[in-house]
Amino acid sequence: MKKFRKVLDGLTTSSPAGVGGSSSCASAAGTPTAGPSPREIDVAETLTSESFQICKTVRHGFPCQPTALAFDPVQKLLAIGSRSGGVRILGRPGVDCYCQHESGAAVLQLQFLINEGALVTACADDTLHLWNLRQKRPAILHSLKFNRERITFCHLPFQSKWLYVGTERGNTHIANIESFILSGYVIMWNKAIELATKTHPGPVVHLSDSPKDEGKLLIGFESGTVVMWDLRAKKADFRIHYDEAIHSVSWHHEGKQFMCSHSDGSLTVWNLRNTARPVQVTFPHGKTQRDGRKESCKPILKVEYKMSRNSEPFVIFSGGLSYDKASRRPTLTIMHGKAITVLEMDHPIVEFMVLCDTPYPNEVQEPYAAVVLLEKDLVVVDLTQSNFPIFENPYPMDIHESPVTCTAYFADCPPDIIPVLYSIGAKHKKTGYSHKEWPVSGGTWTLGSQTYPEIILTGHADGTIKFWDATAMTLQMLYKLKTSKVFEKPKAVEGAGVPHSRLLCVVGISANLILYRFSKHDANTNITVSISMGISVFRYFEVITTPVWSDPSGHSPQPPPSPRSNTPDSARDSIPCLKVKDRTIRMPPGYQAELVVQLLWVDGEPPQPITSLDINSAYGLLALGNCNGLAVVDYIQRTVLLCMSTLELYGAADPFQRLTRSPRKSRQSTPDFCMRGLSNFYSDSKKRIRTSYQSKCCQGREGLKWRGGKEKCPDWEIIFNPSLSLIIQILHMKSIQSGIAICLLASRLLCFINQPIRIHVRNLHWAL
Incomplete structure (x- = not known):
């Protein structure tokens, strides 16, 4: 990089002074121009590989090993922490920011300073960090290290300057969010619990302020003890003891009662007027036993208790399933009134939170979505509809949803191709998703440092091809092409494209080639099969053409007659690995199949996969090859111009020793399996x-x-x-x-x- 800077400096200061040229600094100061400095003389005239270096620009895909989740209800921003110390901040599609802690410690918890452009992170090395998000590149403003205690829980009330930090010893510390310094106010565990209790209550697992009184702090201990602490009077208002361990606590917006989730799969509701026993105890997934008691279930790791004006309250929790079935999928349960809906997830649930219209805890929350952070995915559930559909995720969370088998990169594409691909891809949204807009809509989308459009194509094992816009700071999926509309079971592995002519050539693992042409209109086409076989020393090809312009007579072109041997094994020959649909196919706007080329079985041997491919739109030619040879196809005339085997390429000067196979019935040696001609013109x-x-x-x-x-x-x-x-x-x-x-x-x-x-x-x- 230093050499590259020297080259740039040399270009700006290399104009000779004797011809009247001078540097900008000299002319501005009005001083005479000095002679060439040693810095100018040492400039290298040519650039080498050492003058450049590869650096990371952005990150794509789902965060590796996520651990924490936070949401700003005003700015509509979502933050995800990871085990490697990374923080991913997401907004509307195209808004993506990545931050990394230098220590690399896992992020335990995230807390937004709501509508203030700041974020608090609690890491596994017992350090608190305050991030400034208002600048172009987020940076840490303050850090606070705990040396003698381990951090277990943090709570930052809305519009408050005090951060409450719970520790593994059961103590609660209070830090000033502006100066990021601990105050002398510490709620010791032995003062929070009753003096008669000699056992330790365990780590602090929950902290929250009362919705109706900011001076009251609710402290939840792991052992099942809950304490309401009066910050002004410095004493406990009441204490609650329960037999089961507590995992989470959620307030009612009126501040008169709260709900706890426990390790036995139960939910308890407590009223502040009578704290001797819970008002309600429920086992949502527990079965009634013969003695009338509910069986124990798996722990409910987190619960959210939200109210709505026009409907029943929402109780949303993770876990709590019964032990009767092993290897059950992780679930998120939504209790809306008397209705219980269980949503199964593909991956374990790391964290979830309910999105509400208001950030004020003492108002009716009106929940509209639930964000579920999984180990390998991010799911957002629409709570405004009765069937609770999920939102279609606009972020490329899992690029390897189907394993990527090949990639292609195109730079400096036509400026109109990205909007066209996006508009076409938007019309093919999957069914079953919510029709509402993505709820995480914060931030402002801006272009990246590139001034030219970039497109990345990925081929996948399930036969799909995805078009990604790589111009901005994130990958945005524009369009998805399914080759299954042509074949029964395609598997795309390699592709090539010509962005200027809007042609796309795709090679399948089953020795087939599909040529696509982009169109903005629907097309109903009937794929006709045209087989052209050469003499027996060449491998068979099959060309399937899709007529773009129909014949005025209404007749489809007939394939030319093909010679076929009369051997008993000939029935197995001259067939492709995949069967092409022989009916009228409706092709939506986008890339539509125009030509298909297939290698056929010969003498009971399957064709070798195509390993090399290229396309030239100026000449209308396709070139494909495998280990047996190569062929050149004129896709405009639907003919094969050239078909050569590897043996023919070398002839008598072949330097490679090619051993024959062991004799088999109706099979030939390796040189006889070279690629066979497509057109009769070649044989003549x-x-x-x-x-x-x-x-x-x-x-x-x-x-x-x-x-x-x-x-x-x-x-x-x-x-x-x-x-x-x-x-x-x-x-x-x-x-x-x-x-x-x-x-x-x-x-x-x-x-x-x-x-x-x-x-x-x-x-x-x-x-x-």
Whole structure:
């Protein structure tokens, strides 16, 4: 990076003074220009790889091992803490910020300073941090370290300057949020409980202020003791003792009662007027036993008690299932009046919280959504509808929802392609999701540092292709293409695209190739199959065409007759690995299938997967290859221009030893399984072509001076360059035999393309 800065400094200060040029500093000060400094002389004229470095810009995907969750109801921002010390702040789609603690300690709890642009984090190293979110890059303003006690719970009341911190010893400390300094006020555990009680109440698991009196603090201990502490009088108003351990506490908005969740799967409701016993004890998922008692269930880890003006109260909790069934999925239970709804989750629940319209705890909350943080996902439930649908997550939380098998990156795309893809993809939303907007809508979306549009394509194991907008600071999914509309069971593994012509070529693992063309309109097409077979020394292909313009006569083009052997095993040959749908297919706006090329079974052997692919929209050509050979297809005329086997590429100069297989019935050796021709034109003109490439092959051999090597397999690739001339680029040229093979290929292409051909071998150029 230092060398790169030197180059930039040299460009700005390298103008000669004798011609009247001067630096901006000298002209501004009015002083004469000095001679060249040593800094200018040492500037390197060329940039090397050491002048650049790779650095992290943004992070995509779900936070690894999440641990905590917080929400700002005014700014509509969501914060997620992780075990590695990272904090992810999410807003509306496109708003994403990542912060990292230098210590790397796990984040135990998060607390927003509501509507103040600040965040408090409690880490596993017993340190509190105050983050400033009002600047471009969030930074830590203050830190507070606990040396003798371990932090277990924190609470920051709305519009309060006091932060309450509970510890593992059962003590409660109070810190000033502005100065981030501990006050001398400490609520000791032995003063909070009764003097007659000699046992330790356990760690502090809950802290909250009374909705009707900010001077009253409710302290919950793990052992089952709850204390209402008067901050002004410095004494306890009442104490509650319960036999089961407490996990969480939630207030009623009137401040007259609260609800506790316990380790036996029960919920207890306590009234402040009578704290001797709970007003209500319920086991939501417990079954009634013969003696009339409820059976114990799994612990209820957290409960939220929210009220609504126009409906029954909401009681939402996680856990609490019975022990009768093992390996049950994690659940979130929603009790709305007498109705109980159990939502099963795909991953364990880390944390959840209910989103309400008001930040004031003494008002009717009017809950509208519940955010559930899972170990590998983020789920938001719509509480305003009776069936409780979930919101469609706009964030790319799980890019590997289906394993990614290939990627493609396109920069400097046409500026209109991203809005078009987004509008098309928005029309294909999944059913069953909530129709309301995503509730986390805070922040302002801005473009990233890139001034050009960027698109990333990912191919997945389930046969889908996803288009991602990588221009901004986050990945935004634009469009999802399903290849299953053409095949019964496709599996996409490789793809290539031409963003300027809006063509997309996809290769499947079952030796098939699909060419897509982008369209803004619906299309009802009937895919017709056209099989063209060459002579027996070439591997079979199948070309499936989708007519974009229908024939005026209404008849579909008929496939040409194909020669077929009369052997008993011929019934297994000339069939593809996947069956193409033979009915009319409705294709929605977006990428629509235009051409399908398939490799067929030959002599009872399945085709080898396609390993190399490229497309050239200027010539209307496709090139594909595998370990047996390569082929060039004219996708405009629906014909095969060239089909060559690996054996033909080398001929007698093949430097590789190719052993034959053990004899099998109706099967041939390895050289006979090379790729077989697609078109009858190739078989008719084979003799004419062979005489033309022999002389050019000799010329190429004389012009190229490479040293031979002993590689196990040929290492070359065809790349079409969208320029005025066709270019064949050799990525790795290590033997003269490879040069002879490329000469043979180029000479054959000359028979079909009336354009000059250039062959690039690293830094060498050779033209035919």
